[in-house]
Amino acid sequence: xxxxxxxxxxxxxxxxxxxxxxxxxxxxxxxxxxxxxxxxxxxxxxxxxxxxxxxxxxxxxxxxxxxxxxxxxxxxxxxxxxxxxxxxxxxxxxxxxxxxxxxxxxxxxxxxxxxxxxxxxxxxxxxxxxxxxxxxxxxxxxxxxxxxxxxxxxxxxxxxxxxxxxxxxxxxxxxxxxxxxxxxxxxxxxxxxxxxxxxxxxxxxxxxxxxxxxxxxxxxxxxxxxxxxxxxxxxxxxxxxxxxxxxxxxxxxxxxxxxxxxxxxxxxxxxxxxxxxxxxxxxxxxxxxxxxxxxxxxxxxxxxxxxxxxxxxxxxxxxxxxxxxxx
Numbered sequence: 072x073x074x075x076x077x078x079x080x081x082x083x084x085x086x087x088x089x090x091x092x093x094x095x096x097x098x099x100x101x102x103x104x105x106x107x108x109x110x111x112x113x114x115x116x117x118x119x120x121x122x123x124x125x126x127x128x129x130x131x132x133x134x135x136x137x138x139x140x141x142x143x144x145x146x147x148x149x150x151x152x153x154x155x156x157x158x159x160x161x162x163x164x165x166x167x168x169x170x171x172x173x174x175x176x177x178x179x180x181x182x183x184x185x186x187x188x189x190x191x192x193x194x195x196x197x198x199x200x201x202x203x204x205x206x207x208x209x210x211x212x213x214x215x216x217x218x219x220x221x222x223x224x225x226x227x228x229x230x231x232x233x234x235x236x237x238x239x240x241x242x243x244x245x246x247x248x249x250x251x252x253x254x255x256x257x258x259x260x261x262x263x264x265x266x267x268x269x270x271x272x273x274x275x276x277x278x279x280x281x282x283x284x285x286x287x288x289x290x291x292x293x294x295x296x297x298x299x300x301x302x303x304x305x306x307x308x309x310x311x312x313x314x315x316x317x318x319x320x321x322x323x324x325x326x327x328x329x330x331x332x333x334x335x336x337x338x339x340x341x342x343x344x345x346x347x348x349x350x351x352x353x354x355x356x357x358x359x360x361x362x363x364x365x366x367x368x369x370x371x372x373x374x375x376x377x378x379x380x381x382x383x384x385x386x387x388x389x390x391x392x393x394x395x396x397x398x
Contacts, residue, residue: 075226265304
């Protein structure tokens with residue numbers, strides 16, 4: 072049974088690699104989004120360039136040809152070097168898909184060319200992990216793929232059928248293929264733009280408390296009551312007092328307001344001190360202020376939420392990612 076399972080992994084991996092090669096060579100990826108924004112927040116320039124390189128046509132063709140060569144090699148030879156190269160390739164693909172899931176959740180993985188243009192989902196990461204496990208299991212397979220096909224055993228066929236069904240269930244590319252062929256399919260309601268969507272505060276707290284970012288900083292949070300909460304575009308910011316290395320700091324959590332695949336990011340900032348008044352001085356009243364001095368602010372550029380955040384001294388778009396995706 073173990074040998075049959077190992078031999079079936081060779082056939083599975085060969086089929087997946089050849090399918091990925093065919094998709095990359097025949098289905099072009101859509102043009103990359105020039106704005107390079109994730110839920111309204113710009114991504115770093117270096118990451119944007121890497122994403123553009125990954126989505127280029129030349130890169131897709133090169134990866135597709137490499138996958139085709141590996142798939143054919145699995146069919147014609149049982150050499151350990153081919154199996155090791157396949158394992159390394161799938162392990163690298165798993166890392167890339169995981170990074171895209173965290174860093175660029177709005178970008179597609181390109182695993183099957185233009186069919187993989189949708190944003191990376193959890194099932195895409197799980198699929199890559201399972202393929203890597205299959206590649207590791209195939210290291211001990213005694214036969215090449217063609218040899219297994221020439222003498223197919225019932226156990227091999229059963230295992231392969233179950234794995235192909237699981238692969239289909241974990242592949243969002245199937246719905247994209249159905250749409251391209253114009254076949255009838257179940258329609259999915261498009262997600263509302265995150266900047267326009269109403270996001271209840273209860274949803275924000277539920278997303279925050281289930282996120283890796285909260286788990287990472289939970290032990291240093293000094294109070295369960297936030298110091299400040301406000302929303303800007305596709306993010307709701309929640310500020311908690313904390314104590315790190317015997318110093319008082321503040322943790323700013325940025326919680327996505329997207330309908331699906333919400334993410335949470337966090338940053339540690341020093342609290343902004345309140346200026347002290349000199350003895351004998353009183354706070355300025357409205358009558359003492361020259362409201363006509365200086366240029367007028369454009370109401371369309373300044374929101375009450377944004378002013379609340381900036382008054383605390385935060386650089387809102389520059390929130391470092393210390394948490395992964397959260398549902």
